[in-house]
Amino acid sequence: QQPVQSPQAVILREGEDAVINCSSSKALYSVHWYRQKHGEAPVFLMILLKGGEQKGHDKISASFNEKKQQSSLYLTASQLSYSGTYFCGPMDSNYQLIWGAGTKLIIKP
C-alpha cells in the first residue's frame, strides 16, 4: 500500500518553514526521502533508520517514529532552491521501498 503524504502541495515565501508528513500502514525498517525538480530525476536527501532517528541536511531535517509508522521532513528558512516535489519512501523489512505520491513545494521570492 502506498504511503500517505501530506500536504499534497504547499506554497511558501522564501524564508518560511514547512513540514511534510509521511504515514505508512506497514511496519517499517527505514524511510527514504528524495527531492525531484521538474523534468529531472529524483535526488536522494536522507535515510532514517529505526530508533526515532533524526537526520539533517543543511536546513532540511527529518524524524522517524517507527511505532507510529510515520516520518516527517522539516524545511527551515526555505530557499528558492528547495522548490520541487518531495517523495517519501518507506522501506519494510523485505527492503521493498514503496514511494509516496509526493508533496509539491513551491517557494516564492
Place this chain on the structure above:
Amino acid sequence: NAGVTQTPKFQVLKTGQSMTLQCAQDMNHNSMYWYRQDPGMGLRLIYYSASEGTTDKGEVPNGYNVSRLNKREFSLRLESAAPSQTSVYFCASSVSRDRAQYFGPGTRLTVL
C-alpha cells in the same frame, strides 16, 4: 564519474514495436532498479536486480523484461509496446537494497 547513464533520452514508438532501454552505472553498486513515472505521480518499480545474476519483479512488471548483463549494466525491454506504457522511465542503483538510490536522467517514451 558519470554516475548512472541511460539511453536513449527520448523515444517514440508505434503500438506493437519493441525496444530496449539501456542503463549503466560506474559506482560499483550491487543493486539496480527500473521505475516508471507517469505525469503527476510517484515512482513505480518495474523490476529490480538485488545483485549481479538476479532479477525480481516489482510492482508493475507486466509487458516488460529485464537483463542484468553484468554488474554495471541493467537493460529493460518492451517486447510489444502499448500506449499505456507511455511514461518516463528511470534507472537507479544503490550499494545494497537498503541504501540510497541514485538515478539516471530518465528516458521519455511515447507509444502512439
